[in-house]
Every structure is written in structure tokens, then in C-alpha cells.
């Protein structure tokens with residue numbers, strides 16, 4: 001009878017060890033799975049922009065044109081990966097920089113320039129056309145990427 005009791009105690013100890021091992025393995029698998037999911041490239045949200053032109057006759061008959069990014073403001077969540085498609089609709093060429101994100105490029109009429117970025121910091125990042133900088137140069141052609149929490 002005592003022999004059987006000892007056997008059962010041992011058996012119970014092994015059960016406890018096995019249960020611990022099972023919990024540890026499950027935790028490890030869960031941790032590993034979450035790491036794998038986090039390591040995958042984030043899905044990007046696509047945002048479309050177009051270049052537009054406004055024309056008017058000033059007093060005295062002088063034609064004045066003005067270029068803009070449309071939409072002019074983009075709202076982005078911090079940490080979000082964005083695929084920004086800049087579509088050249090009006091205006092022959094718009095060389096641009098996105099200040100603070102280290103992005104530069106050019107948008108040509110009838111073509112789409114795609115830039116991809118992950119906004120890691122809260123702030124406002126201007127998209128500046130280098131050709132249409134102010135009123136004298138048919139601008140200012142500036143859009144804003146606003147990154148919020």
C-alpha cells in the first residue's frame with residue numbers, strides 16, 4: 001500500500017512538471033506567433049493625390065494660374081504605413097520634397113509617382129512643389145501630411 005502511494009506522488013510530480021512544460025510551451029508559441037506577426041511588413045493604406053490647376057483673369061486681363069495638391073491635407077495615424085500616389089493631372093511637372101520624411105520626387109502629367117512611408121512621429125510634414133513655390137510662380141503648391149496619435 002505505501003508503495004502505491006509513493007508511485008502516485010511521483011506520478012503527481014510528473015503531472016505538475018508536464019503541466020508547467022505545457023504552459024511554458026504554449027506561452028512560447030504565443031510569444032513567437034506575436035513576434036512573427038509584428039515582423040511582417042505592415043499593410044499600407046493608399047492615399048491618392050492629384051495635381052490641379054486654377055486659372056483666372058486678373059484685373060487688366062492678365063491670366064494667372066495656380067497649382068495645388070488635391071486634397072491639400074492628409075491625416076495619418078502615427079505608425080501607419082502609407083502608400084501615397086501622386087497623380088499628375090494638370091501642370092507639366094511638379095518636382096517635390098516632403099519635409100521631415102526625407103522624400104523627394106517628381107510628378108509628371110499623366111503619370112503617377114508612388115512614395116511609401118511609415119509615419120513614426122507626430123507632426124506636420126509639408127509636401128512642397130519646388131516649381132510652384134509662391135504666387136509669382138503659380139503657387140504656393142503646398143500640401144500637409146498631419147500625423148496624429
Ligand SMILES: [Cu+2]
Nearest residue numbers: 094129132141
Ligand atoms: Cu507644382
